[in-house]
Amino acid sequence: MVDTWQHRHILSLSNFTPTDYDTVIRTAVSFRDVLSRRTKKVPTLQGRVVTNLFFEPSTRTRSSFELAAKRLSADVLNFAPGSSSLTKGETILDTAKTYLAMGADLMVIRHKAAGVPHVIATELDRLQSGVGVLNAGDGQHEHPSQALLDLFTLCQVLNPDHPHIDSLQGKKIALVGDIIHSRVARSNLWSLTACGAEVHLAGPGTLLPPGFAQAFQRSPVDPPGLTRRIVQHATLEPALVDADFVMTLRLQQERMTQHLLPSLREYHQQFGLTHDRLKICKPEVKVLHPAPVNRGIELSSALMDDPARSLIAQQVASGIAVRMSLLYLIGTRGRDAVLLDE
Numbered sequence: 028m029v030d031t032w033q034h035r036h037i038l039s040l041s042n043f044t045p046t047d048y049d050t051v052i053r054t055a056v057s058f059r060d061v062l063s064r065r066t067k068k069v070p071t072l073q074g075r076v077v078t079n080l081f082f083e084p085s086t087r088t089r090s091s092f093e094l095a096a097k098r099l100s101a102d103v104l105n106f107a108p109g110s111s112s113l114t115k116g117e118t119i120l121d122t123a124k125t126y127l128a129m130g131a132d133l134m135v136i137r138h139k140a141a142g143v144p145h146v147i148a149t150e151l152d153r154l155q156s157g158v159g160v161l162n163a164g165d166g167q168h169e170h171p172s173q174a175l176l177d178l179f180t181l182c183q184v185l186n187p188d189h190p191h192i193d194s195l196q197g198k199k200i201a202l203v204g205d206i207i208h209s210r211v212a213r214s215n216l217w218s219l220t221a222c223g224a225e226v227h228l229a230g231p232g233t234l235l236p237p238g239f240a241q242a243f244q245r246s247p248v249d250p251p252g253l254t255r256r257i258v259q260h261a262t263l264e265p266a267l268v269d270a271d272f273v274m275t276l277r278l279q280q281e282r283m284t285q286h287l288l289p290s291l292r293e294y295h296q297q298f299g300l301t302h303d304r305l306k307i308c309k310p311e312v313k314v315l316h317p318a319p320v321n322r323g324i325e326l327s328s329a330l331m332d333d334p335a336r337s338l339i340a341q342q343v344a345s346g347i348a349v350r351m352s353l354l355y356l357i358g359t360r361g362r363d364a365v366l367l368d369e
């Protein structure tokens with residue numbers, strides 16, 4: 028299954044091919060089966076050490092990586108910056124090297140600055156450590172595991188028994204809101220377009236500048252026949268017309284350095300999702316949000332809590348199988364691996 032897997036680290040989806048997405052989804056399906064059993068654990072990473080280095084707050088991603096690593100029988104170390112030697116002036120690289128000296132095999136890294144996981148991965152490679160780094164969100168740059176769990180969620184909705192990336196071909200997916208500050212949007216742009224979906228971006232001009240999509244039209248690893256389809260809109264309606272899925276993004280107020288919106292109420296009026304607004308989408312349209320949600324701003328509470336429309340809980344659930352699959356793929360790179368049982 029993993030013969031074609033080349034990645035030592037997962038830092039960005041810009042270097043993922045359709046084959047990589049297919050591998051992740053097929054591996055996640057195997058782990059979904061494991062998670063449906065009474066004993067939800069496999070010995071795949073027994074004896075390996077997974078370190079969660081979260082320099083920025085997180086609820087879902089940190090817990091999800093921790094549970095995924097434990098389901099694979101790894102030993103897990105959780106690092107909390109507030110109570111660490113960072114408060115005594117230790118550098119981030121020295122923190123990483125400390126965990127390396129303890130025998131870490133995999134490092135899951137989140138930081139508010141773009142590029143930190145990349146810098147750590149480069150240093151670990153320079154030291155020929157063999158440690159794999161997974162980017163769990165770096166500033167506004169990327170959040171690969173979030174986009175991959177979104178992809179798995181979509182594939183499961185479209186084909187519950189045999190989730191497969193081909194089911195995304197030709198689907199219209201609206202990506203709405205604070206695109207410019209969103210690492211989730213950037214990673215999703217790479218993954219959704221590589222799998223054949225047509226992505227329609229919509230947001231106010233301050234959060235979606237003209238020409239934003241240009242950077243995502245082509246990746247050096249794209250196979251010759253791949254055409255990435257992205258359309259930008261300054262208003263919500265054209266993005267919603269006939270959409271199969273709508274993914275709305277949190278207003279990243281912690282990353283806004285100036286006033287970019289007249290008011291939250293006006294933002295909700297123009298770009299907030301409600302049942303009424305979705306009437307112009309496909310009748311079976313579903314809504315995604317990476318969470319945490321600002322209730323009543325990105326989407327109405329009624330929509331968020333509507334199980335017929337909202338995939339938010341499924342996104343969280345998909346995260347475990349997808350992160351198991353990423354830890355497995357990076358942690359074993361196909362070598363002496365026990366995917367399911369001994």
Ligand code: ASP
Pocket residue numbers: 164170173210211276277317318319
């Ligand atoms: N949890 C996601 C992230 O870390 C989305 C968000 O915070 O809005 O990027």
